[in-house]
Amino acid sequence: MHGKHxxxxxxxxxxxxxxxxxxxxxxxxxxxVVPPLAAWKHKGQAGRIGVVGGCPEYTGAPYFAAISALxxxxxxxxxxxxxxxxxVIKSYSPExxxxxxxxxxxxxxxxxxxxxxxxxxxxxxxxxxDDVLLENVKGILEASRTRGIPIVIDADGLxxxxxxxxxxxxxxxxxxxxxxxxxSRLAEAVLGDxxxxxxxxxxxxxxxxxxxxxxxxxxxxxxxxxxxxQALTCSREGSGRRCGGQGDLLSGSLGxxxxxxxxxxxxxxxxxxxxxxxxxxxxxxxRQCARQAFQKHGRATTTTDMIRxxxxxxxxxxxxxxxxxxxxxxxxxxxxx
Ligand SMILES: NC(=O)C1=CN([C@@H]2O[C@H](COP(=O)(O)OP(=O)(O)OC[C@H]3O[C@@H](n4cnc5c(N)ncnc54)[C@H](OP(=O)(O)O)[C@@H]3O)[C@@H](O)[C@H]2O)[C@@H](O)CC1
Ligand SMILES: Nc1ncnc2c1ncn2[C@@H]1O[C@H](COP(=O)(O)OP(=O)(O)OP(=O)(O)O)[C@@H](O)[C@H]1O
Ligand SMILES: [Mg+2]
Numbered sequence: 001m002h003g004k005h006x007x008x009x010x011x012x013x014x015x016x017x018x019x020x021x022x023x024x025x026x027x028x029x030x031x032x033v034v035p036p037l038a039a040w041k042h043k044g045q046a047g048r049i050g051v052v053g054g055c056p057e058y059t060g061a062p063y064f065a066a067i068s069a070l071x072x073x074x075x076x077x078x079x080x081x082x083x084x085x086x087x088v089i090k091s092y093s094p095e096x097x098x099x100x101x102x103x104x105x106x107x108x109x110x111x112x113x114x115x116x117x118x119x120x121x122x123x124x125x126x127x128x129x130d131d132v133l134l135e136n137v138k139g140i141l142e143a144s145r146t147r148g149i150p151i152v153i154d155a156d157g158l159x160x161x162x163x164x165x166x167x168x169x170x171x172x173x174x175x176x177x178x179x180x181x182x183x184s185r186l187a188e189a190v191l192g193d194x195x196x197x198x199x200x201x202x203x204x205x206x207x208x209x210x211x212x213x214x215x216x217x218x219x220x221x222x223x224x225x226x227x228x229x230q231a232l233t234c235s236r237e238g239s240g241r242r243c244g245g246q247g248d249l250l251s252g253s254l255g256x257x258x259x260x261x262x263x264x265x266x267x268x269x270x271x272x273x274x275x276x277x278x279x280x281x282x283x284x285x286x287r288q289c290a291r292q293a294f295q296k297h298g299r300a301t302t303t304t305d306m307i308r309x310x311x312x313x314x315x316x317x318x319x320x321x322x323x324x325x326x327x328x329x330x331x332x333x334x335x336x337x
Contacts, residue, residue, distance in 0.1 A: 023284075026232055029272060030257070030281035031318050033264035034073075047074035049255045050118045052102065052111070052140055053125040053155070054081035055133065059088040061126030061155065064245045064303055065252030066096050069122070071310040072256045072285070078118065080111050080140075082133070085126075103132060108139035115143060119259040120150040124157020125248045134160050141167050148173060150258045150275075154251035158182045162189040170212030175258060175275050177217045177251050183207070200224050201231050215275040217254075219247060223283040227273045232280050238287035239294035245303030246286060253310070254282035281318070288313035 035046060049069040054062035062085075066077040078097045079089055086100030101110035121144050127133060137160060144151055150173040153161055158178050161168055162185045168174045178186055187203060188194055190210045200218060204226045208216045213228035222235040261274035261281075269277045286306075292313055293305040 023232075023234065023236070023280075026277065026280045027284060027317060029269045029277045030261075030284070032268040032270075033257070033261045033274065033277065034318050035260060035263075043075050044117075045075065047119050047256050047259045048076040048078070048117055049074045049252075049259070050078040050080060050111075050114065050121045051125060051252065051255070052080045052121060052123045052137060053127040053157070054079060054085040054089055054102070055126060055128035055130065056082065056084045057128055058126030059085050059092075060245060060303075061248045063089050063092045063096070064248035064307065065122050065125040065154075065255070067093055067307060068249045068252030068310060069255050070095055071307060072253045072314060074256045074259075077252075078114065080107075080114075102136060103130075107136035108143060111140045112143045115147050115149060118149060120152065120255045122152045122154065122251050122255040124153055124155040124160075125251060127156035129156055129159055134163075138164065138167060145171050145174075150255075150262055151175075152177060152251050152254045152258060154178075154247060155182070158186060162186050165190050165211060168211065168214060171214060173258075173262065173275070175215040175217060175254060175279055176211075177219065177247065177254065177279075179219045179247055183218045201226070201233075205231055215273065215279055217250075217279045217283065219250070219283075223287075225276060225279045225283065227276045230272060230276055232276060234280055234283035234287065236284050236287040236291075238290035239301060241290065241294060241299070241301045243302050246290065246306065249289065249303060249306055249310075250282050250286040253285050254278060257281045257285075284317055285310070285313055288317055 051062045051066040062079050062081055066079045070077045080099045080102055081089060082103040083100045086098045090098045101107050152175045154177045187207055191206055201224055204216050204218045204224045205228060208214060208226045208228035215227045218224045222233045225232045257278035258275055261278035289306040289309040292309040293301045297305050
């Protein structure tokens, strides 16, 4: 392997990890958990995902997350948002089921009613930092945890976790997806020291361990993923565009992949943590969408352009064993990651 897109095993201090899987092997593990499309299946079996987020300022973020979940392959995608944000989000897409409940006094019960029918929750995109909303989300997190529902926490959901790490401490079905700023905030709150930028692998691993081995995805130039034991990096080529919303695409995609991976179980992920594999899949997919969208739109690329690439990017990464230029194993057997 050569070039900048190979796995960064060598950059990872091996003594701190039980094992490090290489990128192509990790992609294969993602392929193993993707459920087949089949005539005997009924609507809902491929996943019913809930996004908790959105507020009057931010309606794009929950839309991006929820539509990405659908485009990756979920059958139904729900958004639990505020009264004001709901009609706006509905107007973006007839495909989303939008509940205007998040600022209601009965928000927790209103969402709880749906929990038995949901396979995973994505909490935080566009949520904002209103205390009433955050208090409601706290109740929703507690109820979801009690039911054992997989939860992806992003954006302002991570703000809440930084205030109250006990909410997710030790919950094995949670994945945190912090960007640079969100990671620093969590590290400060949980580890009590500012981010050590020199050794990102170690920082991610320490944060994960301190939170009871929850899965952490630190997004950035390379995405670093750890469950406290294993660590993976995704440095697949993306794009130079840093437009807002790419993290929302990632968290929505991860909601579905997390459900699929947990359903498949560690037998299908070769003993690796299913959530680690799902997180790697979501990072690779987001970057592949960025790359393909950028090839078409260049500097004008936005998250909407990336969402249009979800179908082709998914099939290139996860439904073929040999991608021409976008990954997989080339006919020569050489890895192009
Ligand atoms: N269309 C929509 O509705 C969207 C809504 N969204 C929603 O917005 C809410 C807030 O989320 P957020 O991520 O924008 O957080 P926020 O606390 O405002 O910090 C951002 C600032 O941090 C900085 N910064 C960033 N990266 C850095 C780095 N690597 N290294 C150093 N600094 C860095 C940078 O500030 P600068 O230093 O450049 O001034 C940047 O401006 C949340 O609910 C989210 O879901 C988004 O999902 C997008 C689409
Ligand atoms: N410097 C970079 N080079 C390549 N890809 C990057 C870079 N920074 C971020 N990404 C990719 O962009 C995606 C979103 O990461 P980012 O850090 O922008 O999230 P975010 O700030 O939460 O985004 P959002 O605007 O949705 O809130 C991830 O897949 C990440 O790998
Ligand atoms: Mg974000």
